Amino acid sequence: MAARIHGGAATALSTFNPKKLVAPSRTNLPAARSSKRCIVAGGGSDASKKSLSVRHSQKLIANAAVATKAETSATTGTGHELLLFEALQEGLEEEMDRDPHVCVMGEDVGHYGGSYKVTKGLADKFGDLRVLDTPICENAFTGMGIGAAMTGLRPVIEGMNMGFLLLAFNQISNNCGMLHYTSGGQFTIPVVIRGPGGVGRQLGAEHSQRLESYFQSIPGIQMVACSTPYNAKGLMKAAIRSENPVILFEHVLLYNLKEKIPDEEYICNLEEAEMVRPGEHITILTYSRMRYHVMQAAKTLVNKGYDPEVIDIRSLKPFDLYTIGNSVKKTHRVLIVEECMRTGGIGASLTAAINENFHDYLDAPVMCLSSQDVPTPYAGTLEEWTVVQPAQIVTAVEQLCQ
Amino acid sequence: MATSFSATLPLHGSQENRLLLPPIRLAPPPSSFLGSTRSLTIPSSRRLYHAHASRRSPVVGVQEVVKEKKVTNSLLITKEEGLVLYEDMILGRSFEDMCAQMYYRGKMFGFVHLYNGQEAVSTGFIKLLTQSDSVVSTYRDHVHALSKGVSARAVMSELFGKVTGCCRGQGGSMHMFSKEHNMLGGFAFIGEGIPVATGAAFTSKYKREVLKQDCDDVTVAFFGDGTCNNGQFYECLNMAALYKLPIIFVVENNLWAIGMSHLRSTSDPEIWKKGPAFGMPGVHVDGMDVLKVREVAKEAVTRARRGEGPTLVECETYRFRGHSLADPDELRDAAEKAKYAARDPITALKKYLVENKLANEGELKTIEKKIDELVEEAVEFADASPQPGRSQLLENVFADPKGFGIGPDGRYRCEDPKFTEGTAQV
Numbered sequence: 126m127a128a129r130i131h132g133g134a135a136t137a138l139s140t141f142n143p144k145k146l147v148a149p150s151r152t153n154l155p156a157a158r159s160s161k162r163c164i165v166a167g168g169g170s171d172a173s174k175k176s177l178s179v180r181h182s183q184k185l186i187a188n189a190a191v192a193t194k195a196e197t198s199a200t201t202g203t204g205h206e207l208l209l210f211e212a213l214q215e216g217l218e219e220e221m222d223r224d225p226h227v228c229v230m231g232e233d234v235g236h237y238g239g240s241y242k243v244t245k246g247l248a249d250k251f252g253d254l255r256v257l258d259t260p261i262c263e264n265a266f267t268g269m270g271i272g273a274a275m276t277g278l279r280p281v282i283e284g285m286n287m288g289f290l291l292l293a294f295n296q297i298s299n300n301c302g303m304l305h306y307t308s309g310g311q312f313t314i315p316v317v318i319r320g321p322g323g324v325g326r327q328l329g330a331e332h333s334q335r336l337e338s339y340f341q342s343i344p345g346i347q348m349v350a351c352s353t354p355y356n357a358k359g360l361m362k363a364a365i366r367s368e369n370p371v372i373l374f375e376h377v378l379l380y381n382l383k384e385k386i387p388d389e390e391y392i393c394n395l396e397e398a399e400m401v402r403p404g405e406h407i408t409i410l411t412y413s414r415m416r417y418h419v420m421q422a423a424k425t426l427v428n429k430g431y432d433p434e435v436i437d438i439r440s441l442k443p444f445d446l447y448t449i450g451n452s453v454k455k456t457h458r459v460l461i462v463e464e465c466m467r468t469g470g471i472g473a474s475l476t477a478a479i480n481e482n483f484h485d486y487l488d489a490p491v492m493c494l495s496s497q498d499v500p501t502p503y504a505g506t507l508e509e510w511t512v513v514q515p516a517q518i519v520t521a522v523e524q525l526c527q
Numbered sequence: 528m529a530t531s532f533s534a535t536l537p538l539h540g541s542q543e544n545r546l547l548l549p550p551i552r553l554a555p556p557p558s559s560f561l562g563s564t565r566s567l568t569i570p571s572s573r574r575l576y577h578a579h580a581s582r583r584s585p586v587v588g589v590q591e592v593v594k595e596k597k598v599t600n601s602l603l604i605t606k607e608e609g610l611v612l613y614e615d616m617i618l619g620r621s622f623e624d625m626c627a628q629m630y631y632r633g634k635m636f637g638f639v640h641l642y643n644g645q646e647a648v649s650t651g652f653i654k655l656l657t658q659s660d661s662v663v664s665t666y667r668d669h670v671h672a673l674s675k676g677v678s679a680r681a682v683m684s685e686l687f688g689k690v691t692g693c694c695r696g697q698g699g700s701m702h703m704f705s706k707e708h709n710m711l712g713g714f715a716f717i718g719e720g721i722p723v724a725t726g727a728a729f730t731s732k733y734k735r736e737v738l739k740q741d742c743d744d745v746t747v748a749f750f751g752d753g754t755c756n757n758g759q760f761y762e763c764l765n766m767a768a769l770y771k772l773p774i775i776f777v778v779e780n781n782l783w784a785i786g787m788s789h790l791r792s793t794s795d796p797e798i799w800k801k802g803p804a805f806g807m808p809g810v811h812v813d814g815m816d817v818l819k820v821r822e823v824a825k826e827a828v829t830r831a832r833r834g835e836g837p838t839l840v841e842c843e844t845y846r847f848r849g850h851s852l853a854d855p856d857e858l859r860d861a862a863e864k865a866k867y868a869a870r871d872p873i874t875a876l877k878k879y880l881v882e883n884k885l886a887n888e889g890e891l892k893t894i895e896k897k898i899d900e901l902v903e904e905a906v907e908f909a910d911a912s913p914q915p916g917r918s919q920l921l922e923n924v925f926a927d928p929k930g931f932g933i934g935p936d937g938r939y940r941c942e943d944p945k946f947t948e949g950t951a952q953v
Contacts, residue, residue, distance in 0.1 A: 225738055254737055260769065265722045265762030272726020275711060276661065278733060295719055295759075308704035308712065309694035310923035347930045368926035396932050396939070443932025443940075450935040482935050 204387050210380040212354035213243045216361035217281065219390065221251055224279065227365055230257040230270055231283030231320075240285050241321055241380050267293035267318070271300045275312040279365060287322030287374065288334040301370045302345035317364040319373035323414055323464055324501055324512050326378070333501035333508075337374055338470040341442050348441040349395055350374040350413045354384040356439060359393030367395060374441070376414045398445040404434035407522055408452040410475060411462040412438045415513060419462050422518035431522060441471050449475075450483055457488040458525050462513055467495040489525050494518065603818045606885045612817055613880065613891060615654060616646040616873050617898045619670035622679060623848075625902050626669065626686060630852045634910070635686045639700045642670040644815075644847035647872035648779050649674045651820030652747050655828055661709040661746040663724035666701035667779075667846075668713045671749060676708040679905040689912035696915045697923065717750065718757035721776070724748035725763045728774035728837075735834075745773040745831040753784035755798045761805075764839065768806040771836035775827045776802075778841045779814065785850040786858045802839030814842030815870040818879065845870075920949035 207215070221227045228251075229244055235258035238245035248256040259266040263284065270280040284290040290297065301314055324333040337348055347369050351357035357375070364371035401416065402423060411419045416437050423433050434452050438444065453459055459479055461472040472493040479491050497511045604612065623641040630639055642649065645667075653662060653674035664671040672682050677693055685692025686700055694704050694713075702713035711727055714720035727746040734742040754760055755778060767774050778798050782789045790796050802809025808830075812823045820842060827838040845867035849856030880886040921941075925931065928941035931953045945951035 228733065228737075252737065254733060260762070260765055262758075262762035262766065265725065265759055265766060268719065268722020268759065269726040269729055269763075269766065272663075272711070272723035272728075273730045273733070274726070275723065276727045276730040278730050295716065296722060299714075299716060299719055300723060304704075304712070305926055306923045307694060307698040307702040308706075309692070309697050310926075311694070311704050311706040312711070313926040315926070345924050345930075347925075367930075369930045396929055440932065443930065445933050446935045447933045447937040 204385040206383060206385045207354060208380065209351075209354045209357050209375075209382045209384075210241055210243050212358040212384075212386060213351075213361050213375070214245060214247070216358035217244065217365070218247060218250070220362055220365040221247065221255070224365075226277060227279045227281065228255045228257065228273075229281045229283065230259050230266055232259055232261055232285045234258060234283050239283065241375075241377075243375075243380075244283070263289050263292040264294075264296055268296040268300060270316050270318075271296055271304070271314055274314045274316045274370075275304065279315045279317075281317045281319060281365060284318065284320030286332050286377075287320045287336045288331055290318065290320065290336060291334075291339070294339070297340065297346070297372075298343045302343040305345060313368050314370045315365075315368050316370045317361075317367075317373055318370070319361075319364075319375060321375045321377040321380070323374075323376040323378065324496070324508065327503055327505055327508055328377070328501075329503050330500035335465045335470070335496070337372075337441050338465045340372060341471060341474060346370045346372055346442070347395055348372045348374065349439055350376075350441055352376070352379060352413050352416045352437055352439070354382060355386050356393050356399060356437075358386060359391055360395065360439070362390075362392040363395045366392065371395065374413065378414055379417075393439075396440050396443060396445060398448040399437040399439050400448065401435040401437050402433065404432040404456070406432045406456060406526055407434065407458040407460060408449070408456045409433050409435045409460045409462060409518070409522070410438050410449060411435065412441065412471070413464060415462045415464050418513060418515050419518055422515035422522070425515065425519050426522055429519075429523075431526060433522060438475070444475060444478055446478065446482055449479065453479060453483045454486045457486055459487065459491045460518070460521055460525055461491065461493040461495075462518055463493070463495050464512060465495055467493075467498050470495050492521055492525055494521055602883055602885070603822065604885070609876070609880050609885045610890070610894065611654060612650050612821075613873075613876055613886070614894045614898065615650040615674055616817065616876065617895055618673055618679065618901070619646040619649060620873060621895075621898050621902045622669060622673060622682070622905075625683075625906060627848070627852060629683075629686070629906065635688070635700070637699060638666065638851050638853065639686070640667040640851045641848045642667055642846070644867065644871070645779055645781060645844045646670060647817035647820050647876075648749070648777065648814050648842045648844055651817045652749075652775070652777060652824045652828075655821065655824050656745070656747065658707075659709060659744050661711050661724070661727040661744065663711045663720045663727065663746065663748045664703070664713060665717060665720060665750050665754070666713070666715055667751075668701065668703045672703035672705065672708075672710050672713070675705070675710045677703065677705045677710055679901055680908045681705075683902075683905040684909040684912050687909040687912070688914065689909055690915045690919070691908070691912040695919065695923070697919075711746075717754040718759040721748050721750060721754070721759050721763045724774060725767055725772060728767065728772035728831075729770065731773050732770065743773070743832040743834075745775065745828055747775045747777055747828075749777045749779055751784070752778060752780040752782065752789040752798065753787065753792070754778075755780075755801070756793055761801075764801065764805040764807070764837070767837040771834065773831035773834065774837045775824070775831060776837060776839045778839070779844055780841055781844050781846045782863075783846070783850070783859060785854060788858075797841075799839060799841040807837045807839055809839045809841070811841045811843065814844030815867065815872050815875065817872050817876050847871075917949035918947055921946055921951065921953060 233240055234244040235248035235253055235256045244256060267282055270282040273280050301316060304312055304314055322334060322336055340348060349360050349371060351360045360373060364373050409419050419435055423435060426433050434456055436448060436452055461475055463470060463472040465471045472495050476491045476493050494513045494517060499511050501511055502508050619642060623643050626639060626641060629635055649670045662671055662675050669682055673679060681693040682703060685694055685698060688696045690696055694702055698704060698713060701715040704710055704712045711723060712720060724746045731742055731744040734740040780798060799809035799811040810823055813819050823840055827840055830838055877891060929939050931940040934940050940946060940951055940953050943951040
């Protein structure tokens with residue numbers, strides 16, 4: 126799936142400059158976030174734009190809920206192919222090369238290379254202090270990262286599994302989120318807290334948690350979720366460069382996604398959503414792994430004659446209400462598909478935000494498909510039923526579009 | 528435990544920047560502690576076993592050293608140092624007494640925790656530090672901030688919730704921060720400051736070893752006896768010793784959490800002993816005697832600056848007032864309070880200065896008067912300062928206010944003119 130240009134696409138194309146490496150501001154959008162297949166390589170010509178809209182429908186991820194290889198279309202030749210965890214590593218390594226204050230801390234990030242290989246090779250290159258193997262004490266090493274950030278470093282704190290960060294909740298909520306405020310703006314906490322979460326393959330209840338719902342209320346932090354190698358690298362770099370504390374949610378099942386990403390440097394905007402597939406009939410908002418379930422359902426839906434607009438919200442806190450709003454104003458129907466729990470999840474907040482801001486534009490109530498409020502069971506069949514499946518998405522769209 | 532410092536050799540060959548821990552030595556290097564001839568090293572398991580039984584262990588009380596020094600007839604401090612210490616303790620005491628008055632007059636609210644009686648610990652340690660050294664404290668942090676150099680005006684204004692406070696009125700009593708003086712707070716939950724202190728010490732080590740800067744900054748973390756039953760404390764003792772961080776853990780053991788006696792809540796109440804369990808020296812000192820505290824502090828700070836790692840110092844001290852201004856303080860025994868009141872650190876230092884002819888009553892009175900005026904002036908300043916306006920509400924939530932996101936109109940929320948008024952929808 127091509128990452129789509131959104132927002133002021135028309136003007137942005139004409140202002141595109143492939144040499145600009147900065148995070149795209151609102152007026153300089155697509156340079157960094159546009160499809161890697163066309164714009165970055167050559168230039169925003171009309172021809173490539175047209176071919177883009179034809180190509181996107183062929184780019185939906187086939188059958189598997191988790192793709193291991195994205196369909197590649199004819200590319201313009203630049204860029205290199207890699208897996209999502211390698212994209213994260215590349216982003217991290219580039220930032221560590223760029224700024225010696227960037228360091229990594231976490232369990233098994235050094236000699237072991239990271240339990241999902243995101244920090245592979247970094248300890249060899251940067252040393253044991255810059256890529257710090259910590260003991261198993263999440264609360265303390267998260268706090269240590271925060272103290273280091275207050276005194277000038279830029280740590281990237283890894284939770285081996287996001288669920289383990291529940292042990293660090295004290296530090297994340299009280300210190301990470303609040304210290305900038307309670308110190309009257311004197312100390313900044315430019316940390317990145319990252320790790321894999323989400324429902325995997327029969328990992329059991331504790332290892333299948335979605336912490337975005339617990340952290341979303343903490344004032345002072347930003348949360349983003351990556352879903353493709355392209356946005357993984359871009360968000361990693363943006364998060365490291367941000368002066369705010371950012372929590373970057375990765376997903377256990379997405380680490381082996383393969384995609385071609387640009388050779389030149391780029392970063393993604395932390396606060397913006399990503400247009401995955403423009404459409405007319407209904408807005409489907411999603412993030413992380415559910416993006417792939419949605420795209421799979423979209424294939425079926427297209428065959429049935431529907432035209433869903435799919436947006437990967439990417440920024441879980443704050444929501445990009447501009448992209449979302451524009452979409453709602455166009456389609457008047459919203460379906461949220463998420464892996465978070467039903468109660469108090471991201472979808473619940475998003476539903477509230479949409480109802481509050483765009484109520485007049487809705488033709489139907491906002492529908493939210495979330496995971497069941499059930500501790501993720503071990504058994505494969507049960508686990509499958511706790512998570513939203515493409516068939517449910519198709520049914521929901523059909524229901525909404527009646 | 529003897530091998531706690533002998534970590535596994537680097538797996539990938541020995542590059543210079545990979546040596547986090549010193550290579551294995553057959554015998555740990557001797558390092559003399561407190562100027563004594565007893566070598567204080569990583570305690571062997573044999574020693575650890577006996578540490579419980581005998582005071583002739585690596586972890587010693589300070590009394591012996593002080594006696595040794597007195598025998599040679601040299602004083603522990605000079606006149607200048609003595610007056611600095613005296614002034615600092617008087618400032619702490621007067622300030623806290625004024626806080627109590629202001630609280631009961633309705634000028635400050637919430638939870639206010641006063642430091643009366645514990646001044647020796649703050650003065651004893653912090654007056655040895657430089658501006659670039661860091662201090663981390665708890666909710667009982669007014670005096671730590673004052674000792675570190677934050678002006679009485681700024682602290683008082685913060686307590687009054689005024690814009691001129693050190694944290695613009697946004698923190699309050701339990702959040703005294705100062706970037707200028709490297710006062711890293713002020714934390715409301717016990718124990719949550721200790722990892723932050725560990726992080727500050729980590730930065731110091733990082734600057735030296737990765738950034739190759741000339742940095743020997745140390746961090747002093749203050750916390751209480753109740754905190755020593757908290758997991759974060761132990762996790763940080765482990766990491767600090769493991770990475771040999773330049774940090775000093777100072778336990779202000781005043782024997783009481785709110786109403787929970789230390790003896791009722793702790794299986795082994797001797798906190799200093801927990802240091803050697805993690806591979807660092809543990810020292811017990813009389814926290815009502817500023818000179819003894821200072822001697823221990825000197826050694827601990829020098830150790831840290833030399834890169835020899837952390838120290839755990841347990842200061843036996845006492846708070847003359849309740850846990851906070853809301854605490855009726857009915858549980859503590861009157862006899863216990865009287866016993867410690869007789870050991871008031873300020874009276875003790877005064878006696879020492881006068882008896883050893885370092886200062887006379889007149890000079891000390893002058894200091895007391897000066898401080899009284901300073902504190903009065905701080906109150907006047909705080910009274911006269913404005914309260915924060917609405918415009919301040921949304922500032923400082925994020926260092927980069929783009930973090931509030933993009934509104935439905937396509938602009939960032941922080942670009943909305945109402946943002947600076949504090950009335951924007953965020």
